[in-house]
Amino acid sequence: MRGDFFSKIKTGFGGLKGDTALYYPGCMTRYSLVEVLNNYKAILSDLGVDFRTINELKCCGSPLLNAGYKEDFEKIKEENLKILQRNGITKIITNCPHCYNIFKKEYGVGVEHITQILAANKHKLVSGESGEVTYHDPCLLARKNNIIKEPREVLKQAGFKLIEPFRTKERTFCCGAGSGVKQNSPKIANKIATRRLNQLKSKKIIVSCPYCYAHLKENASNKKIIELSETITED
Known part of the structure; x- marks a missing residue:
C-alpha cells in the first residue's frame, strides 16, 4: 500500500529528460536489500521517471578499487562501459x-543519487509524516560529493523535524561498513558503528x-534504523 507521502503525487519527471535513465541499485541493494530495491523502483515509477534496469551489468568495481586491485577494476569498468x-x-x-562516487569519478558517466532526484521533485511530494528524526550522512555523499541538503529537503517535505547529531554534514562520522573494514575487521567495524550510534x-x-x-x-539495540525509501513507501 502506498504511503500518504505519495498519495497525491503529480505525474511527470522534472530531471534527466531525454534518454532513458538506468536505475542501478548496486550489489548490496540488489542481493541483500530487495525490499529497498523494490521501494525505489516504485518511487521512480510514481515520479514518472523513464528508467530501465539491466541485469547483465556487473558490480561497479568499488570494492576492487578500495582493495587496491586497480587492474581488475579497470577490466570490470571496461566491461560495464x-x-x-x-x-x-x-x-x-x-x-x-x-x-555513485565510482560512476562519477572513475567512469565519467552522468549519474545522480536518488536523493538528488527526490529533492528535485519535492514539489510533487505530499507531507504525511511527523516526529523527530536524525539523518546520518554517508561519507561518500556528504564528504566526497557535497550531497547534504538534498536528503534533508526530502525529509522536511515529508514532515519530519530533523535533529542534527554531533559530527554531521561534511563532518559526518563513518558508520564503519565502508572500504572493506566490515569484511576484514568486523570487530573494529562494529565498534565504529556503536560509537556512531551513540552520537545519534x-x-x-x-x-x-x-x-x-x-x-x-x-548494531542498533535501542534505535530504529530506517532506510530513506521506507519513509516514502509505507504500509
Whole structure:
C-alpha cells in the first residue's frame, strides 16, 4: 500500500529528460536489500521517471578499487562501459553512494543519487509524516560529493523535524561498513558503528546508503534504523 507521502503525487519527471535513465541499485541493494530495491523502483515509477534496469551489468568495481586491485577494476569498468554503450545508456540513477562516487569519478558517466532526484521533485511530494528524526550522512555523499541538503529537503517535505547529531554534514562520522573494514575487521567495524550510534541521539535514524543502513541496523539495540525509501513507501 502506498504511503500518504505519495498519495497525491503529480505525474511527470522534472530531471534527466531525454534518454532513458538506468536505475542501478548496486550489489548490496540488489542481493541483500530487495525490499529497498523494490521501494525505489516504485518511487521512480510514481515520479514518472523513464528508467530501465539491466541485469547483465556487473558490480561497479568499488570494492576492487578500495582493495587496491586497480587492474581488475579497470577490466570490470571496461566491461560495464561496453554494456552501457550497447544499451544506449548515458544517465544513471543509483541509491548507493559507493556506486555513485565510482560512476562519477572513475567512469565519467552522468549519474545522480536518488536523493538528488527526490529533492528535485519535492514539489510533487505530499507531507504525511511527523516526529523527530536524525539523518546520518554517508561519507561518500556528504564528504566526497557535497550531497547534504538534498536528503534533508526530502525529509522536511515529508514532515519530519530533523535533529542534527554531533559530527554531521561534511563532518559526518563513518558508520564503519565502508572500504572493506566490515569484511576484514568486523570487530573494529562494529565498534565504529556503536560509537556512531551513540552520537545519534534520536530514536529514529534515517539513512540513504545500503551499507550504512544494514550495518547500523545490525548494531542498533535501542534505535530504529530506517532506510530513506521506507519513509516514502509505507504500509
